[in-house]
Amino acid sequence: MLLTIDDIRLFPDRSEEIIPQLVKDKYGIKITTFRILKKSLDARNKNDIHWRYRILIDIDEADTAGVLNYYEEVKVYTESEIFQQPRASVRVRVIIVGAGPAGLFCALRLIESGMEVTIFERGKPVEERMRDIEILESDGILDPESNVLFGEGGAGTYSDGKLTTRINRPEIDWFYRKLIENGAPESAAYESKPHIGTDKLRDIIKSIRIKITESGGEFRFSERVTDLLITDGKICGVATSHNREYKSDHVVLAPGHSARDLYEMLNNSKITLEKKGFAVGSRIEHPAELIRSIQYGKSRYAKMLPAAEYSLTWNNKKTGRGIYSFCMCPGGAVINSSSEKNLLCTNGMSMSDRGSALSNAAIVVTVTKEDTGPDLLGGIDFQRNIERMAFRAGGGEYKAPAQSVLSFIKKKTDRELPAVSYSNGVTPSRLEAVLPQWITTEMRIALEYFDKRMNGFISENGIFIGAETRTSSPLRILRGEDYQSVSLNGLYPAGEGAGYAGGIVSSAVDGIRCADAILKLKE
Numbered sequence: 339m340l341l342t343i344d345d346i347r348l349f350p351d352r353s354e355e356i357i358p359q360l361v362k363d364k365y366g367i368k369i370t371t372f373r374i375l376k377k378s379l380d381a382r383n384k385n386d387i388h389w390r391y392r393i394l395i396d397i398d399e400a401d402t403a404g405v406l407n408y409y410e411e412v413k414v415y416t417e418s419e420i421f422q423q424p425r426a427s428v429r430v431r432v433i434i435v436g437a438g439p440a441g442l443f444c445a446l447r448l449i450e451s452g453m454e455v456t457i458f459e460r461g462k463p464v465e466e467r468m469r470d471i472e473i474l475e476s477d478g479i480l481d482p483e484s485n486v487l488f489g490e491g492g493a494g495t496y497s498d499g500k501l502t503t504r505i506n507r508p509e510i511d512w513f514y515r516k517l518i519e520n521g522a523p524e525s526a527a528y529e530s531k532p533h534i535g536t537d538k539l540r541d542i543i544k545s546i547r548i549k550i551t552e553s554g555g556e557f558r559f560s561e562r563v564t565d566l567l568i569t570d571g572k573i574c575g576v577a578t579s580h581n582r583e584y585k586s587d588h589v590v591l592a593p594g595h596s597a598r599d600l601y602e603m604l605n606n607s608k609i610t611l612e613k614k615g616f617a618v619g620s621r622i623e624h625p626a627e628l629i630r631s632i633q634y635g636k637s638r639y640a641k642m643l644p645a646a647e648y649s650l651t652w653n654n655k656k657t658g659r660g661i662y663s664f665c666m667c668p669g670g671a672v673i674n675s676s677s678e679k680n681l682l683c684t685n686g687m688s689m690s691d692r693g694s695a696l697s698n699a700a701i702v703v704t705v706t707k708e709d710t711g712p713d714l715l716g717g718i719d720f721q722r723n724i725e726r727m728a729f730r731a732g733g734g735e736y737k738a739p740a741q742s743v744l745s746f747i748k749k750k751t752d753r754e755l756p757a758v759s760y761s762n763g764v765t766p767s768r769l770e771a772v773l774p775q776w777i778t779t780e781m782r783i784a785l786e787y788f789d790k791r792m793n794g795f796i797s798e799n800g801i802f803i804g805a806e807t808r809t810s811s812p813l814r815i816l817r818g819e820d821y822q823s824v825s826l827n828g829l830y831p832a833g834e835g836a837g838y839a840g841g842i843v844s845s846a847v848d849g850i851r852c853a854d855a856i857l858k859l860k861e
Contacts, residue, residue: 339399340415341406342375346391350639357393365405365412369395378530379643384635387643421508424857426452432856433458433576433586435563435600438492439842440592440833442543444849445550446516451857455555456586458578460562460597461489463547464540471496474674475761478735483560486675486685487596487808490559491543493675494842498667498688499534501526503843509850513843520545531647535690563600566607566829573828587828588856592849593835595811596677598718600835605714610816610825613710613717614837617664617809618724619702619781620769620802621672621684622743623758626697628799629668632792645669645692648699648792652784659704661784664809666699668692671759672803674736681725682732684760684804696759700806701788703780710812717812724772728805731767739767743800747782760803772805811837821855830855 343365346357358369376392394415397405405412432448434441437459445455460483461467467489470481482488486496501517503510514527521542526532534542547557558578567575567583575585593600605611626645633646645668652661665685669692675685686698710716731739738760745752745768752766769778789796814837816824823829832838832845832852839845 339397339402340417341395341397341402342392342413342415343395344392344411344413346393348389348391350387350389350642357391361395365408367397367401367405369397371396374528376528376530377525381634381643384637387634387637387639421512423512424451424854426857429453430588431456431586432588432590433584434590434592435576436492436592436594436597436833436835437461437490437557438592438594438833438835439494439846440835440839440849440852441590442491442546442550442849443513443516443846444590444592444832444853445555446546447512447850447853448856449550449553449555451853453857455550456584457550457555457557458561458563458576459490459557459559460579461485462559463557464490464495464543467491468540474736478737478762480674480676480679480736482678483562485677486673487594487677490547490557491539492594492845493596493685493808494845495539495543496536496673496675496685496687497665497842498670498686499536499539499690500665500841501532501534501843503841503847507847507851509847510843512850513846516546517542520549533688533690533692535692536687538690565603566609566826568607568826571827573826588830589828590830590832590849590852590856591815591836592832592845594833595835596808597835598678601715601718601813604815608825609823609829611714611813612816613707613714614810614812614814615704615706616717616812617660617662617702617704618721618773618777618805618807619661619664619700620773621686621698621804621806622701623672623696623698623801623803624795624797625799626669626695628794628797629697632794645697650701650788650791652787654780654783657780659780661701661703661780664700664702664806666697668697669694670698671696671761672698672738673760674738674762675808676725676736678722678725680729681722682729682736682738682804683721683725683807684738685806685808694759698759698803700809701781701784701802702806702809703777714813721807721812724774724805724807728772731765731771732804733765736762738762738764738804739769739772740764740801740803741767741769742798743785743796743802744798746778746802747785747796755801756799758801758803764803769802810840811835813837821852
């Protein structure tokens with residue numbers, strides 16, 4: 339009989355190989371194999387830091403009676419319903435705009451169901467994209483079509499590669515299965531906070547591309563969709579920057595959250611959009627050892643544990659603003675995430691080993707749709723204005739304005755700054771030169787609360803770097819329950835850029851669901 343056992347505890351200096359012995363000691367049963375269903379680090383009590391496991395075991399029914407007396411920890415395993423791979427009865431070609439998580443997993447789902455796909459990506463393949471990013475970091479030369487935000491894999495490729503999500507959908511199992519098939523570690527499916535890292539994500543994305551092309555799919559890189567082709571109120575294809583037209587009755591629009599020119603095109607084409615809230619602020623960087631000591635204390639296991647993470651939130655009841663940490667990158671680096679010339683914004687990334695001596699996160703403040711004026715595209719203007727001021731404050735060549743946390747609290751400008759991870763270099767500046775005063779006011783108040791949660795967070799070693807403006811899309815492309823645009827039949831807005839996801843997993847899941855909506859029509 340298959341049983342699950344919850345709350346298996348293992349100290350960080352012990353091997354998972356002793357789990358069968360722990361089961362025998364506590365429950366009096368002998369097992370030889372087990373499968374990990376969930377693994378998480380419990381560091382709430384710094385004197386008792388341990389890993390917690392939920393495992394799956396197979397034992398003889400004669401042994402189950404005594405074990406099931408531990409009713410809170412041991413349960414009969416019920417296999418979850420397998421997320422079936424649908425099959426299309428009619429083979430048609432679907433156009434997909436964008437090769438980020440939503441676009442790639444939509445394409446993979448469709449191609450494995452018997453459909454044909456053509457994927458348009460304004461940026462370059464992941465290998466070429468990396469070279470353009472290196473040129474930006476070394477020479478300060480930005481390619482607006484090939485950078486941290488645009489190119490194969492989308493913005494998530496150059497991040498920490500977190501695979502966490504708050505959604506609970508059956509598509510997630512399929513997503514992890516495909517990710518592992520293309521090179522992700524098996525642990526991605528059971529760790530509570532899995533991450534892959536930019537270095538491994540690049541290889542996984544390349545593997546997915548090869549799988550799609552070998553199955554008959556087509557990628558058209560460095561080709562931007564400039565217009566939608568519409569006949570009798572229905573989509574019939576797209577026009578591109580290569581002065582070509584491509585026909586299809588099904589177009590999945592998965593552009594990512596920074597395709598500002600595409601939003602303008604959609605608005606001009608009378609596609610129904612709505613404003614939505616987002617958040618802006620700045621990256622904050624600390625020594626990784628400082629964050630480790632705050633989170634793990636003097637635990638004798640501290641050096642054995644992974645680079646420490648944190649998640650901070652605070653709500654200002656007087657103003658209704660939320661202030662929170664975003665996209666925390668343990669053992670990572672602050673990177674340039676600009677996509678337009680003479681505008682500067684930053685983001686964070688980590689490699690798979692999270693081995694950098696520095697850790698960073700964004701500290702951001704919520705921006706409501708009312709904050710950006712009556713114009714539908716006001717959120718984009720709001721972001722651009724901050725990025726323009728950040729570029730000026732940095733002094734050009736994509737250097738970032740920076741300020742120590744202590745100087746920020748005291749409203750002073752630094753004369754000099756310690757070494758930071760940001761490759762283009764930093765220029766001492768005040769955040770008020772970049773961000774609206776109401777945002778910096780909220781950040782100062784929240785920092786005092788954050789320091790109470792994590793004593794030492796306000797430190798001479800903490801440095802604010804640049805402006806973080808691309809937390810999410812400032813617009814949503816409205817769609818119905820059938821996943822089609824409410825104003826254009828056959829157009830399927832998907833993922834983070836469409837306003838329906840946030841992060842790698844939820845974007846990929848949204849792309850999968852759009853694929854299934856199309857397949858349902860072709861059953």
